[in-house]
Amino acid sequence: MPVSVQEQLLLDAFVALVGQEDKAAALQQVIDLACDVTQARRGAAYLRSNAQPSAMAHVGMTDEQLARLSPYPVVSGVRVGDRLAARDAIGALTPAPDDHAAVVVVAAVPIRTRGSTDLGTIYIAGPRSASGFSDVDLRFVEALGHQAGHAIALTPAIAESQDLLERLQVAERLRSHAVQGLRADDPLTAIDRILAVAQSTLSLDLAFVTRLHGSTQSFEFLSQDSNSFGWHPGLEMPADEGYCSYMVAGELPHVVPDCATEPIARRLPVTADARLGAYVGVPITMPDGRLYGGLCAVSHTPEAHLGGVDEEVLHVLSALVSDQLVLLERQDAERVTRLAEIQTLLAPGGLSMVAQPIVELRTGRVCGVEALARFAGHPDGPSGVFSAAAHLGLRTDFELAALSAALDLLPDVPDPLYVSLNASPVTVLDPRFGPLLAAAPADRIVLELTEHIEVPDYDDLIAALDSVRARGIRLAIDDAGSGFASLAHILTLAPDIIKLDIALTHGVDGDPARRALASALVGFAADLGALLIAEGVETHAELTTLRDLGVTCGQGFHLGRPARPATLDLTKTVYVGDERRRSRPWANGHPAAPPDFIPSQRPAV
Known part of the structure; x- marks a missing residue:
């Protein structure tokens, strides 16, 4: 807000x-x-x-x-x-x-x-x-x-003081920049802007927010790199070793132009340790009257220009900081509630897995399945759950839980068909990932690397993938042609399988641009020695076009809907021929198909 x-x-x-x-x-x-x-x-x-x-x-x-x-x-x-x-x-x-x-x-x-x-x-x-x-x-x-x-x-x-007036005029020019942050939805951005105004207005080296809790003082927010002071967000120290507790108690002046001349400042070790020359600080009081801590600004050198006006500036800004802290507290409370709600989905009965067939487009033979997560009773679907989990810092936990459940599908998937497992780069780098796959039959596992954020460090990712691939597990890159699954990304990871993004598959039969890009990716995959799989095949026209372009395999509702493996006969061939042969009625009312056809429209499971 x-x-x-x-x-x-x-x-x-x-x-x-x-x-x-x-x-x-x-x-x-x-x-x-x-x-x-x-x-x-x-x-x-x-x-x-x-x-x-x-x-x-x-x-x-x-x-x-x-x-x-x-x-x-x-x-x-x-x-x-x-x-x-x-x-x-x-x-x-x-x-x-x-x-x-x-x-x-x-x-x-x-x-x-x-x-x-x-x-x-x-x-x-x-x-x-x-x-x-x-x-x-x-x-x-x-x-x-x-x-x-x-x-x-x-x-x-x-x-x-003409010098002070000039500094305040500089602050006026910076104010419009600060107000943009105050209008932002993110309270953290607003606090950063307020600290920037405080630092610039007072012409000091650093502005920061401290929190007093019990006998401890912590640094919560800092305006810029504070390495020269030896401070960082989250740093804690005894409250009686910092300025803030003395300032709010009225024992230390709000404005200290020269820390070397102030008795309390002179005796505190932090003055020498952080090389503090000047200090200005005011309390931060929450709307309900609670004392939060202090809004402070410091420099390494004494600053004779500091006076009452600087204290007043911080008083005004501390009220704005207080408003943002209220919003952060509200967000934290909401986060705790959402965290409790989403964690119930990892309890027994909350997470289940289904399998969607991956089919050879020329023969109709099922060559594997992709394991897909389902969450009972969640209105936003799997993507909404994983997105909410990521926002709460739980994406890796949810992906590891889904991987474990996906491995349990193997007994219901006939050998030699493979099971494709989804994992993001962050999950692959997690120390729990390798042991989870250690006992799985490597020749029946495809690791499908999903991309929702940019890869932070390719060297670490490649090292982790090399360890997995050395056991015989194949690597697939998801969503080729969109997002972070760029050609450079594919070249760097050299996957065994490339999956054509659903955005390119949909309407490919009637869109020359989509056909041209799909054809280019066919040649690209062939040059890399990789298998190309089209996702989201939903019509016979799309299937025929993709097959004619040279796409090897596909998956989608037209070829088979996701279902529990036990309800799928994955040994039968999916019909990929003339669509007109579906016109003869079955005895149970389903569209006609050859005896070995796996219907794309299965009864609800």
């Missing part, structure tokens, strides 16, 4: 307001955004000095209304959503009785610093919705008041 639009607007507002020396212009940005998001017809925002307005901006206000509003003191502590108190506070916005009757809800919220100092007030009135301002609207305006207060309070410090 992406970061909300309102959160993005608050981040935009903060970055835009920080360093804005023209207070009237800053207030105009605030009230424009407040009225735009809440759809208020009018509103005003002002800063006060000595109980009187010092700067003001408005939307939709008359001079008379502004004159009445100007001397009105700030209403400190007005609770957002307390509509009666808010109505009393903003009475100046509704001078005429008729106008007052048209106002369904009015609201006043303070412009307040993080230290709870009231600087002014934001007023909104006249919602366009008959139901008034929603709670979401009011919470947004309250948050905007806090963001405006933080930014306006920081303005004098920024004005005193």
